[in-house]
Amino acid sequence: MSRSADDNFCVVTTTQKLTRAARELPRAAGLLALALLATVSACASTADGPPPESSYAVTVDLFSGRENPQVALSDGAAEQLYGDLxxxxxxxxxxxxxxxxLGFRGFVVDPPVDARPVxxxxxxxxxxxxGQEHRKLADPSGRYYRLVLDDVTPHLAQDVRAALP
Known part of the structure; x- marks a missing residue:
């Protein structure tokens, strides 16, 4: 059985389209992989990245020459800390x-509203x-340090946790 010119045209055109699609498949898969990686990276960085502006931000003042980690203090810990103080x-x-x-200089708790002190x-x-006024409350038992430490530790990288006293 012989094919007509139209049948041959369709077979050739279909074959060309399939060949082109097969050549484009690795590129499409690569773009999909990059998009997936970007999405996962974005989600991972926001999980332990800077806290939202509506929360109490805690900066672990530890490093010199590298950015200090920053996480959110839970509302419960913030209420207890500021309420007690x-x-x-x-x-x-x-x-x-x-x-x-050099080394660990403390946790810096930055409130979301100016009514509270840093x-x-x-x-x-x-x-x-x-402002420029510093006031100090002695805490020889380390009660407030442990309150903040216990709250933020699960959100810190292992190298940061290992460097804390």
Whole structure:
């Protein structure tokens, strides 16, 4: 049985389209893989990236020459921390800016609203910072340090956790 010119045209055209599609398949698969990788990377970086502006941001003040990690403090921990410190406001003493040695310098808690002070929580003290004024509350038991540490540790990379006191 012989084919007509129209049949041959259809076979040749279909074969050309299939060949072209087969050549494009690796490129399409590569683009799909890149899109998937970009999506996964974006999701991974926002999970432990900077906290949303509506939450209390905690910066682990640890590194020199590299960006310090930043995570969100849970609402419960933030309420407990600021509630306790508000109740002890009279115990805060005027202080110089805390020392800045190499290594861990504390957790810096940055509230989402200006009505609250920025806090620097170290192992033995809490510094309240408003503008240029620093006030210090001694915390020899490390209660406030442990409160913040316990709340943020699950969100920190292993190398950061290992460097914390």
């Amino acid at each position: 508000d109740a002890r406001a009279a115990e805060f003493q005027a202080a110089a800016e805390p020392p800045a040695p 806090l620097r929580v170290t192992q033995d003290a809490v510094y309240s910072v408003r």
